[in-house]
Amino acid sequence: xxxxxxxxRLVEELQTAEHIVVLTGAGVSAESGVPxxxxxxxxxxxxxxxxxxxxxxxxxxxxKLVWDWYQWRRGLIWSASPNEGHYALAQLEQxxxxxxxxxxxxxxxxxxxxxxNVIELHGNLWRNRCFAxxxxxxxxxxxxxxxxxxxxxxxxxxxxxxxxxxxxxxxLPRSSLDAAYAAxxxxxxxxxxxxxxxxxxxxxxxxxxxxxxxxxxxxNPERTPLTPHADFAxxxxxxxxxxxxxxxxxxxxxxxxxx
Ligand code: BV8
Numbered sequence: 001x002x003x004x005x006x007x008x009r010l011v012e013e014l015q016t017a018e019h020i021v022v023l024t025g026a027g028v029s030a031e032s033g034v035p036x037x038x039x040x041x042x043x044x045x046x047x048x049x050x051x052x053x054x055x056x057x058x059x060x061x062x063x064k065l066v067w068d069w070y071q072w073r074r075g076l077i078w079s080a081s082p083n084e085g086h087y088a089l090a091q092l093e094q095x096x097x098x099x100x101x102x103x104x105x106x107x108x109x110x111x112x113x114x115x116x117n118v119i120e121l122h123g124n125l126w127r128n129r130c131f132a133x134x135x136x137x138x139x140x141x142x143x144x145x146x147x148x149x150x151x152x153x154x155x156x157x158x159x160x161x162x163x164x165x166x167x168x169x170x171x172l173p174r175s176s177l178d179a180a181y182a183a184x185x186x187x188x189x190x191x192x193x194x195x196x197x198x199x200x201x202x203x204x205x206x207x208x209x210x211x212x213x214x215x216x217x218x219x220n221p222e223r224t225p226l227t228p229h230a231d232f233a234x235x236x237x238x239x240x241x242x243x244x245x246x247x248x249x250x251x252x253x254x255x256x257x258x259x
Pocket of ligand 1: 024025026027028030031036037038039054104105106122165166167168169170171172193194195196197198199200201202219220221222224236237238239
């Protein structure tokens with residue numbers, strides 16, 4: 001494949017697949033200016049490893065530190081907008097007969113771009129729940145409050161609030177994981193976009209699709225452990241390549257973007 005050409009067979013597969021499934025990771029939000037999970041954290045957070053902060057133990061040890069880390073991320077994402085890759089995936093959902101979007105991201109940018117059927121494996125950082133009992137607490141103005149003296153308390157049980165995300169060492173929501181595996185087992189085309197493909201159990205889902213006979217497409221500027229197993233590996237940024245794939249497969253489709 002030259003720098004600019006797209007594999008013809010891939011375009012054909014997009015046009016003929018009954019069910020297309022996409023699994024995204026932080027790389028899909030990179031072109032929106034949201035740092036990926038493994039990029040060196042900036043500023044205050046440079047000395048922390050994200051993987052150390054996104055754990056129940058870290059929250060128990062220092063709830064204010066973890067809460068402020070999420071407030072910092074919320075601020076970054078608040079000022080970010082979906083990019084062309086997000087919008088192209090929202091358009092793809094409208095164009096193919098059956099579509100499932102599975103995301104590891106917690107930023108909500110897929111939904112903001114217009115994606116409807118989104119399976120959030122790791123939750124969503126725009127929601128809160130209480131640490132002790134999981135009471136959902138609709139975030140009010142505090143969602144973007146600057147550094148406070150730590151997390152607010154649950155109005156029902158007074159335990160500390162935490163973001164409604166899945167931390168390392170916590171199990172994923174059963175319904176989301178079951179839906180993701182079911183989609184992987186019934187699709188003809190599985191696109192893996194913007195993920196380092198190392199976090200379990202999300203990283204096992206493409207292999208379930210492959211075992212069920214789906215074609216695997218990886219879109220990532222870097223190689224990952226999945227690359228050798230992909231039928232197509234497009235080492236390009238998602239925001240560049242996904243809109244081109246959609247435009248080549250559906251040349252007469254008009255973009256549905258409203259802004
Ligand atoms: C669990 C929410 C039961 C929080 C996140 C089996 C083997 C080994 C380890 C384990 C295992 N089973 C469980 C584990 C432990 C652990 C795990 O997987 N550890 C890893 C590090 C080995 N898993 C868990 O704890 C899971 N729970 O399994 O429960 C259990 C528990 C303990 C032990 C056994 C069983 C829970 C995992 C969920 C953690 N929560 N997020 C928050 O966000 O704050 S994970 C978080 O990290 C993200 O959600 C995401 O999933 C992950 C980061 O991955 P990526 O999205 O891929 O992002 P990353 O930065 O890594 O890569 C970005 C990629 O984009 C790069 O490849 C880059 O090249 C590319 N890119 C950059 N720019 C672009 C681009 N691509 C395209 N276009 C661009 N422009």
